[in-house]
Amino acid sequence: MREENPVSAATDLIAGIARGDRSAFERFYDLHAALAFGLIRRIVRDRDAAQEVLQEVFWQIWQDAPSYDPSRGSPEAWLVVRAKSRAIDRLRAMRRREQTFVAPVDERVAAAPGNRGDDPAMAAEDRGLAQGALEQLPGPQRRALELAFLEGLTQSEIAARLGEPLGTVKTRIRLGLERLRAAFKVDSA
């Protein structure tokens, strides 16, 4: 039973935020902003866009704290669901914009570093310097999970992208997430 866990400090903080306690919000931000920002950056890449998404996510936390239900999951999971969905929304908007018009961009602006996914730190991570549980999954499972988690594709879009049957994609996503769940020992509820 997860309920055996003592009510976490983070849950208390959410309750404080729900009451409009700004210091609780500040502490929750201090404890969890890096978690959310790391994920947002992996999704939208662009650092400035990621900062805007992070601000929106925590603004939403401030607004929505009264609706948080601890029986549905930890504050961390609650935050990650929001961060992921906002970041994917942003990613889709950026892609739409890229596809629908080519702005007469000032070349010096376009040439400035950090506008796109060319940040050296991100590139280092992409070269495999950071090895997390996701990176240790078998290739096909990892690929399907990343397309869903970090690129925001639906299962049928992933199937089309990879040229695999939909059923295969569904199975890979399930197997991959089950393997991660076991690796993190997130079991029994």
Place this chain on the structure above:
Amino acid sequence: MSREIGGEELRELAAGYALGSLDGDDRARFEALLRAGDRDARRELRQFEETLARVAAERPEAPPPAVKAALLARIAAAPRVAAAGDGSRVVPLPSRPRRRIWTAVLAGAMAAGIAAIAVGLAVSTRYERRLEALGQEAAALKAELERQASVLAILRDPATQVVALNGLAPSPTARARMMWHEKAGGILVATGLPPVPEGKAYQLWAIAGQGAPVPAGVFTVDAVGTGSLRVPPLPGVTRVDVFAVTLEPAAGVPAPTGPMFLAGKSA
């Protein structure tokens, strides 16, 4: 119909739902289970969401302090419920003093100044000098509060454009944010700029379309390369397409002459 979906299929749906990657039909099926209060569906979903939180937690990245500062300013400037903006909340929370925080601080500061003056007069004229200092302090405080209130007004106005400026060749790692409101002016916050040479200053430019750059003020940076500038409304300037920062003589110049350190296009 409690157990038509189970086992692998249920976990498949829960995994896809946690990732937000289910296609329409599958999503509708899983949401129906959740609505029906299916305990297995909720448990699987919850576990997969916790799993994804752990995946995210493996690669944290500290955000720049500006994000927190902006959030705290936003929270201080607006009550939680009224700021939701979608009108969907019908149950207002008990209203909190947060809404009036700056007004209250200002009123408090003024009241304190007035009280000090009254007491001082009653006690002795030898406090006159001190009173004068207090009065100046109160006036300075009031001016500072008015300045902050105007900054907050810009931050919370939906018409405010936010433009990210990126570092150019002389300082590739520099970054800045320009918050621009055509009627209220704007605020520039810059980081990572090189120290300003003697007799020089950074100058901000607002450029609309093909027009000539309009000077928008000069600023310097502190020891760590951080600087800010409050820009008054610029006569004749409404929508701005590009903001840029160049290095110029300290008094500023009517048209840019020096190297460009930062530039950004509005979205």
